[in-house]
Amino acid sequence: MNVADMDDLAARLNAAGGRAVDDPRQADLVMVNTCTVRAKAEEKAYSFFGELKHLRRADGSRPLLVGMGCVVNKQREELAKRFKHLDLWLDFSDPDGVLAALRQAFAPLSELDLDAEFTPALDTGLSPLRFVTAIRGCNHGCAYCVVPRARGPQRDVPLKRIIAEAQALERAGAPDLAVLGQNILAYGTTSGDRRRRFIELMETLLAETGFRWITYLTSLPGDLTEEICERIVAHPRITPLLHLPLQSGSDRVLADMRRGYDMNHYRRIVAYARQCRPDLYLTTDLLVGFPTETEADFRATLLAAEEIGFDDAFMFAYSERPGTPAARKYGDPLPRAEKLDRLHELIARQREWGKLRNHRFIGQRLAVIVEHVDGAVAVARTSFNKPVHLPAAGLKAGEYALTEITSAKVSSFAGNAVP
Ligand code: SF4
Numbered sequence: 001m002n003v004a005d006m007d008d009l010a011a012r013l014n015a016a017g018g019r020a021v022d023d024p025r026q027a028d029l030v031m032v033n034t035c036t037v038r039a040k041a042e043e044k045a046y047s048f049f050g051e052l053k054h055l056r057r058a059d060g061s062r063p064l065l066v067g068m069g070c071v072v073n074k075q076r077e078e079l080a081k082r083f084k085h086l087d088l089w090l091d092f093s094d095p096d097g098v099l100a101a102l103r104q105a106f107a108p109l110s111e112l113d114l115d116a117e118f119t120p121a122l123d124t125g126l127s128p129l130r131f132v133t134a135i136r137g138c139n140h141g142c143a144y145c146v147v148p149r150a151r152g153p154q155r156d157v158p159l160k161r162i163i164a165e166a167q168a169l170e171r172a173g174a175p176d177l178a179v180l181g182q183n184i185l186a187y188g189t190t191s192g193d194r195r196r197r198f199i200e201l202m203e204t205l206l207a208e209t210g211f212r213w214i215t216y217l218t219s220l221p222g223d224l225t226e227e228i229c230e231r232i233v234a235h236p237r238i239t240p241l242l243h244l245p246l247q248s249g250s251d252r253v254l255a256d257m258r259r260g261y262d263m264n265h266y267r268r269i270v271a272y273a274r275q276c277r278p279d280l281y282l283t284t285d286l287l288v289g290f291p292t293e294t295e296a297d298f299r300a301t302l303l304a305a306e307e308i309g310f311d312d313a314f315m316f317a318y319s320e321r322p323g324t325p326a327a328r329k330y331g332d333p334l335p336r337a338e339k340l341d342r343l344h345e346l347i348a349r350q351r352e353w354g355k356l357r358n359h360r361f362i363g364q365r366l367a368v369i370v371e372h373v374d375g376a377v378a379v380a381r382t383s384f385n386k387p388v389h390l391p392a393a394g395l396k397a398g399e400y401a402l403t404e405i406t407s408a409k410v411s412s413f414a415g416n417a418v419p
Contacts, residue, residue, distance in 0.1 A: 001151075002033050002069065004131035004180050008095040016109060024055055027063045029106055033093050034071035036146050039319045045071045049083040064106050069093040070150035074323070092152070094136050130174035132165045133157060134201060135181030139190065140220060142247075143258045143326040144290065144318065147182055154182075156191040159201060163208050175369045175398055176213035176239075176383075179205065184216045185223035196223075202232045212400070213369075213383050215239045221246065222261035224269045234276040241384040242273060245285035249304025250297035253290050258325070263304060270308055281384035284310045288346055289318040289339030291330035298342050305350055311357050311384075312410060313350050317343040354410040358386075361405045365418060368403050370395045387412040 009031070010020060024030050030052065034045040045067075052065050065086045072079060073091035080089055088105050090098055103109045137152040138145075166177055179201070181187060188197025198216075205214060214237060221244050232238055244266075248254050251262045274280050286305065288298060305313065317339040320332035368380035368388050378392040380401060390403055395417060403415035 001133065001136075001180055001182070002035055002093060004133050005093045005095055005098075006031075006033055007131060008133070009093075009098055012095060012099055018108075024052075024063065025057055027057075028108065029064045029066070029102075030055070031066040031068060031098075034067065034069040036070035036074055036150050036321070038316070039321075042071055049079070049086060053083075053085045064088065066090060066102070066105075068098060070146065073150045074146070130169045130176060131178050131180055132162050132169065133180045134162050134184060134187050138182035139186070140183055140260065141258060141325070143256060143329070144287065144321065144324055146321045146324055149323055151182070154186060154190045156187055156189075158191070159197070159204060162201065163204060166205055166209050166211070170209050170211060173398065174211075175400065176215070177205070177209065177211045178215040178217060180217055182218065183220040183223060185219050185228065199228060199231050202235075202238065206235065206237055212237060213239045215241055215385070217243050219244050220260065221266050221269065222259065224273070226269075226272055229269070229273045229276040233273050233280070239383040239385075240277055240279045240281045241283065242277075242280055243283045243285075244270070246304065246308070246310075247285060247287045248290065248293065248297065249301035250293070253293050253297045256292045256326075256330075257287075257290060266304075267308065281311050281386075282309070283312045284308075284314070286313050286315045286346060286350070287318055288315070288342040289334050291318070291326060291333050293318075293334070293342075298346075302346060302349060305346070306353060309357060310350065310354065312354050312386075315343060315347050315350060351410050355408070358408040358410060358413070361408050361413060363405065365402055365404050366415075368401055368415075370397050370399050370401055373397055382413070388415050389413070390415045390417055393417070 018029070021027050032045065032048055032052070035041040049067060055065070056062060066088045067079060067083070067086045068090040069092070072089050076089050076091050080086070088101065090101050092098070099109070134157050136155045136157070138147045139154040141148050162179070169177060185198050186196065187201050188195055202214070202216065216238070219242065224244065233242060246266055247257060247259060249263060254262055270282065286301060288301065318332070318334070320327045366382050366388070368382050370378050370380045372379045373392045373395055376392050378390050378395045380388045380390060380403065382388060388403055388405070389412060395401055402418050404418050405413050405415045407414045
């Protein structure tokens with residue numbers, strides 16, 4: 001979401017006459033967007049804020065320094081006291097709000113007549129994936145998660161605007177589209193008649209744009225229905241990537257996490273999605289060391305991961321996030337070493353299972369989008385977002401190509417372009 005926000009913001013600043021520079025010493029405006037989902041990301045933000053203290057341009061002047069996003073939302077006053085050299089603190093990162101605040105604080109923008117309905121052309125080069133944001137914030141309230149507090153309640157972007165942004169991306173040459181929301185399946189529940197409109201959102205995008213590949217992220221398993229599997233997951237222009245965060249294989253821990261589904265639902269809906277979409281590429285998030293997780297619960301997660309068969313997984317050890325329901329109710333009783341032991345075991349096992357599953361692609365021909373060409377080597381990505389390394393001969397960044405996969409690791413493939 002942060003990358004999508006910054007892409008959007010960069011496009012708007014470009015349209016207002018700005019240009020991105022590689023060296024902050026050449027910038028008039030430096031914006032630092034922050035993430036608080038993991039403690040490590042938060043520490044990185046503090047360290048970066050500290051480094052900005054001595055930033056000066058060639059003529060000795062300082063650029064306008066802006067700290068924004070989730071970390072600011074959590075502790076604006078402490079940050080303002082600790083890093084006095086920053087000029088502006090914004091406790092959000094949605095582009096409309098940031099731009100409005102910048103117009104007050106940054107003279108070059110205040111004089112411009114910005115188009116409120118501007119849809120990003122997004123030729124910013126910040127990210128190879130092309131995003132539109134459909135939902136900001138989240139209403140779900142998982143016990144361990146800071147997002148509802150840091151990013152606020154769910155706000156749906158109007159369908160008309162999403163379509164206009166997607167069409168602008170298409171005109172600008174984006175080869176594919178990713179539609180984003182913390183729980184994208186809940187689209188529609190906070191606007192208009194409050195009915196779920198995820199299917200309508202995706203079917204309108206399919207009808208109103210010509211993208212060959214459309215991806216949606218992220219899906220809360222409890223909201224994935226058979227109708228969505230039939231109408232969206234199975235659609236040939238929707239990519240086979242389904243990111244469906246399981247988090248734990250223990251029903252008791254899932255309930256303590258307030259995830260809103262159990263293992264029976266997860267198993268059943270994944271089986272149905274695979275029936276609708278035999279080439280489904282299933283990825284997940286797994287969180288070990290939740291405060292109420294016992295050794296037996298952790299074993300249940302290992303069993304579930306093996307049984308369900310994830311093609312890839314993002315795996316984390318629980319870290320207490322102040323202000324969350326889990327922090328208030330349970331604290332963080334498990335020793336860090338124990339959480340890390342569980343995490344390392346899970347990563348090792350999942351890597352083996354993922355590697356075996358990904359071997360099914362060896363010898364297959366897959367369409368890819370070429371992302372970079374660097375001398376003799378190109379990096380492309382499949383419709384399920386797996387990097388493929390291949391000889392660059394004749395390939396151009398931004399184009400589709402056909403590759404034959406020659407080897408498959410968990411995190412990337414190698415292949416050759418075929419006619
Ligand atoms: S669905 Fe749960 S984990 Fe995801 S953003 Fe919302 S509260 Fe956080």
